[in-house]
Amino acid sequence: MGSDESRSQRRVGLDEIAAYKRKEVAARKRDTPVSELERRIAALAPARSLADALRRREADSIRAIAEVKRASPSRGPIRLDANAAATASAYARSGAAAISVLTESRWFRGSDDDVRAAKAAVSLPILRKDFVVDAFQVVEARAIGADAVLLLVSLHPTAAALRMLLTTARSVGIEALVEAHDERELDVAREAGATLIGINNRNLATFAVDRDLALRLIGTLPRSVVRVAESGISTREAVVALEAAGADAILVGEALMSSADPGRALRRLLGDPGADQARSNTATEES
Numbered sequence: 001m002g003s004d005e006s007r008s009q010r011r012v013g014l015d016e017i018a019a020y021k022r023k024e025v026a027a028r029k030r031d032t033p034v035s036e037l038e039r040r041i042a043a044l045a046p047a048r049s050l051a052d053a054l055r056r057r058e059a060d061s062i063r064a065i066a067e068v069k070r071a072s073p074s075r076g077p078i079r080l081d082a083n084a085a086a087t088a089s090a091y092a093r094s095g096a097a098a099i100s101v102l103t104e105s106r107w108f109r110g111s112d113d114d115v116r117a118a119k120a121a122v123s124l125p126i127l128r129k130d131f132v133v134d135a136f137q138v139v140e141a142r143a144i145g146a147d148a149v150l151l152l153v154s155l156h157p158t159a160a161a162l163r164m165l166l167t168t169a170r171s172v173g174i175e176a177l178v179e180a181h182d183e184r185e186l187d188v189a190r191e192a193g194a195t196l197i198g199i200n201n202r203n204l205a206t207f208a209v210d211r212d213l214a215l216r217l218i219g220t221l222p223r224s225v226v227r228v229a230e231s232g233i234s235t236r237e238a239v240v241a242l243e244a245a246g247a248d249a250i251l252v253g254e255a256l257m258s259s260a261d262p263g264r265a266l267r268r269l270l271g272d273p274g275a276d277q278a279r280s281n282t283a284t285e286e287s
Contacts, residue, residue: 012073012107014131014154014204020106021131029136037143038172047174048125050148051196051226053097054249062243065127065228066091066266067100067253068118070109074207077109079257084114085121090263091256092122095270100127100251101146112144119145127177131155135168142172148196151176153185154204162192177228186217195225198251202231211238218245239269 054063068087071077088099101118102110110130119126128146132138133155141149149169156162162178169176178194180186181203189197199214214229221227229247233239234255242250252269259265267275 013206014152017073017104017107017131018133018155021104021133025134025136028140029134032140034136034139037139040143041139041172044142044145047142047147048123050098050125050127050175050177053125054196054226054228056248061270062239062247063097063249064095064266064270065098065100065249065251066094066096066256066262067102067129067251068110068114069100069102069253069257071107072254073107074202075254075258078254080109082257083117085117087257087262088118088124088126089121091266092124094263094266095272096124096266097249098125098127098148100129100150100253102253103128103130103144112140115141115144115146119147132165135165138165138168138174138176139172142174146174148175148177150198151178151194152204153178153180153188157185157188159188159191162188162194166193179230181213183217183220186220190221190225196228197221197225198228198230200230201233214247215241215245218242218247233269236269236271239271 068084069078070080070082084101091099099118099122101115102108103112103115104110115126115128125147127148127150128141129150132151138149151165156165166176175196177196177198178189179198179200180189181200199217201211201213202209209232211232218227226248228249228251229242230251233250233252239250256262256265264275
């Protein structure tokens with residue numbers, strides 16, 4: 001087994017990932033000044049609104065952020081040969097409201113080019129999902145074409161630190177999905193002024209998944225907040241329960257990317273009866 005594969009299979013925690021990311025970002029800052037990123041941003045069209053794409057009106061069905069994800073620290077390789085543009089297009093055809101793109105390269109095997117490819121392929125908002133440890137990355141996200149950026153309360157545990165990043169996001173014209181995984185982190189997100197909040201069922205310190213966490217906590221957030229349930233969502237029943245609990249959207253990656261047909265898997269989660277029919281027809285043809 002090669003060293004890269006061994007590294008992907010080994011369990012790592014958030015602290016290790018963040019330490020590696022800080023070194024990587026320091027090098028990026030030396031290579032590309034913020035002034036250059038700002039020059040690129042000035043040439044871009046206005047960002048697409050993730051909040052508008054996800055917010056449910058009273059009679060609306062739950063939305064989905066579908067994720068381009070080749071690997072993860074907890075799972076290792078998932079679909080290493082995934083093409084970001086083709087995957088994003090399949091998601092868009094299958095009912096996704098937005099696309100999440102992993103750009104972390106060491107453990108998730110993503111890249112900034114994946115954001116660019118997905119952005120060019122679909123008209124949906126693109127969320128850059130990475131481990132943001134510095135405001136530079138927020139500006140960088142906009143410069144590579146992302147419409148929104150993920151911010152982890154676990155990495156910015158005070159409202160003041162999180163508020164600074166939210167201010168940076170607004171200054172470059174993008175939104176931020178602020179991710180929490182317990183009640184304390186939700187309080188920090190709200191105190192910082194976050195209006196787009198994800199509840200992650202996965203504990204990023206241990207990578208253990210509590211599939212009911214978002215279900216329990218969604219209702220503690222006011223309706224003025226766009227509420228997203230993340231991680232460990234793999235069945236239609238789970239999606240129905242989250243919709244009933246008041247979630248505006250789900251963010252799903254692994255369950256889709258590990259499927260033989262990610263687009264069809266998304267349609268099943270969203271309750272498209274044609275998805276199972278298509279699978280049944282394929283099975284009949286192959287038998």
